Amino acid sequence: MKQIRLNAFFQNCAGHQSIGQWKNPIDHSTQYKTLTYWTDIAQELERGYFDGIFLADVMGVYDVYGGNADAALRSGTQVPCNDPLMIIPAMAMVTRHLGFGVTCTLSYEPPFPLARRMSTLDHLTNGRIAWNVVTGYLESAAKATGQKTMTSHDLRYDIADEYMDVVYKLWEKSWEDDAVQLDKDAGVYTDPSKVHRINHQGEYYNVDAVHICEPSPQRTPLIFQAGASSRGQTFAAKHAECVFVNAPSKKIIAQSVKKLREALQAQGRQPEDVCVFALMTVIVGKTDEEARAKYEEYRRYIDREGALVLMSGWTGIDFSALAYDDVVKHERNDAIHTAIDRFTTADPDRVWTVGEVADHIGLGGASPLVVGSPERVADEMQAWMEETGVDGFNLAYTTIPASIQDFVDLVVPELQARGLYKAAYQEGTLRHKIFGKGDRSATASALAQASLDAVESAQLKVIG
């Protein structure tokens, strides 16, 4: 049985997936603005041998619900939200193995400074950085950054493909491994003959520069992707080393994992070249009864409006026009019906009211929710692994710090006892830890070389 990989799913804000838990007296999430909030979480995750913390991000507010940001603000739904990058160096200081997956959009800054930032973090964390590549999905973020409207979905991915070409070349092909010599006798810090200028004059980006950072442990950060669309999946099959999936049922996840692994092969890669993480929320107690009691307690703090703010943002449909008592499933067969299908358990006979949908989303957001004893949780995780082909889970919290503490204290020992989970970290970079080999990305290196070759052959054509 393969080992379960675990990420913890966070955002640099209080309310991420389970909106309203800030009202719970045991919850500390409004302290997201402080360094110790994050270093405490990081140490706790490392105590539980988590592979990494995965930091989601938004660059705008959820303003589809009601057509403005009022409900998002009132409920604290992913707003206020700070920059995710800035908490990583502090968390790196207090840990030795934990990985840091960070969401950065490539839509709002040129490849060169982003490449430098990632190289810097890879140096400072000693090779523990992963980059979740996103192109942005909120209209509000586009408006915040000076665009009249969002670039169309497929074009965003074409631009992203070229962006990746540029950053790969900066990371993989600008500095040779032994460029930095630190030869005190000869007085040579870096051998200039081993540093190469990247001259990329493309359709969307022009870069003419040597990368300004020396090679970091991983060079290219571990690449995460979460695109669920067809174009997004092609992008993932080309670039991703870890993929983040989310659906309410094992059946749907199994289908999308299968499709992804096929898409990998179509790109000339191996099915196991990508590590797939499924979103999951766990509420665990020593017994099923204790877990159930926690669940009932957490339910008291659900912010229904906040839940529908998320739903509206994800689907583009304004749920504020409906009453909580409105029955939407089996009475309506429209876009809202379809949207709810995407985020509720795949029980075709169930009748849903808007309020029930809000309650469902209210704990764990769009993720499957598992409530029970350590044995029940481990059974469920094991079943997901066996029936879907995922490699592990992206665990969303309900309340901090209890959700993490409970999982580490109760579920981790159970998984270890079953031989499903590591009892020690491997040495090496994050990439090495995840795949058991290799600090650097063969994919990034090959794509960088292909891009260089394409430029060279175009030049030969001009000369010939």
Added chain:
Amino acid sequence: MKQIRLNAFFQNCAGHQSIGQWKNPIDHSTQYKTLTYWTDIAQELERGYFDGIFLADVMGVYDVYGGNADAALRSGTQVPCNDPLMIIPAMAMVTRHLGFGVTCTLSYEPPFPLARRMSTLDHLTNGRIAWNVVTGYLESAAKATGQKTMTSHDLRYDIADEYMDVVYKLWEKSWEDDAVQLDKDAGVYTDPSKVHRINHQGEYYNVDAVHICEPSPQRTPLIFQAGASSRGQTFAAKHAECVFVNAPSKKIIAQSVKKLREALQAQGRQPEDVCVFALMTVIVGKTDEEARAKYEEYRRYIDREGALVLMSGWTGIDFSALAYDDVVKHERNDAIHTAIDRFTTADPDRVWTVGEVADHIGLGGASPLVVGSPERVADEMQAWMEETGVDGFNLAYTTIPASIQDFVDLVVPELQARGLYKAAYQEGTLRHKIFGKGDRSATASALAQASLDAVESAQLKVIG
């Protein structure tokens, strides 16, 4: 006698001003890639009651010398160079009072994400962030980020003025002080009526968004500026709270401080509204003889080529065309002559060879260099304070950690004994510590209000 303010001048690289010291056996600067390098420095600076660490930055390589980056790479002159922002959270963790001045160019990303990043750092550091606003001066940085060539100098400042308007509005006018309510009974995280959308449709920037961060301790970070040109000084007089000046003699500094304080008054501000830091390099020993011996030892590691790489980058003149023995002063009366004047002591009768210039720049770069006992160094600093009107110094290191340790162990007690330097930190934000009052910027708030008023009056005109 007013208290001396102290910043330590760094960049996230090994060779910053004194190029070649990485060859010195006591030097640790090639460890700039690690977190502990920076946390050790931060703790040492706080032990010496430094007001802050000032992080310079470049986004490109110095490639004027010889027309390429070879000499910069060979000598390790500000390359490799990592992102300065990423080391701040780690340094913040191990200190309580030290300020963090960080250089960020506004040329390569929209105002919205930069505003978020600064707000995040201001939260995490509990109000200890300063932003050194730059528009970039290296052609190589422009090419690295996809521009065909640099935007012209004065236009860069016009764009920067509008950029500042936008970030001030995001920081000062989007969230009211009591917007975040955390009212558990009412279920209100943030009161939406106290959060205001910033709609800026300007000449260079369009932003239509609420700021995504809640108010941080300082809101607007303490604003640093270092522009020496006439347009740069006007920009500084309008925006800056701290100004960084550099010249080889007290006489030149005195003139530029006087001009700056007059420019402040022309902008309706008070002369003392800006704290001026002069660049200085100090080599101190228990006695003059010991200091002199250190100086002679450090001289052995000077990289002359690296020094001329800096000179070439600063002046735009390629010094590689000259031999070290060439006499440039009193024989030539051209651009190189003028350039050397800017960076050597203002002794009109001195004859300089290129090699002597390189040696001069080789220790401390373009800064005045003070070598001597604690008493001699304190005398010199006192004389600079009295004769120039500066408020303190930006201290460049020669070698790390010795330069900082020596200063803290030897000079700080001497300055304290003379009543010229604090023996404890004040509480409060960095702004409060520097000016003895106020956590927030009256200037930023006034400029933000003026920008809002201008928009409103333009709209009234259209309606009228």
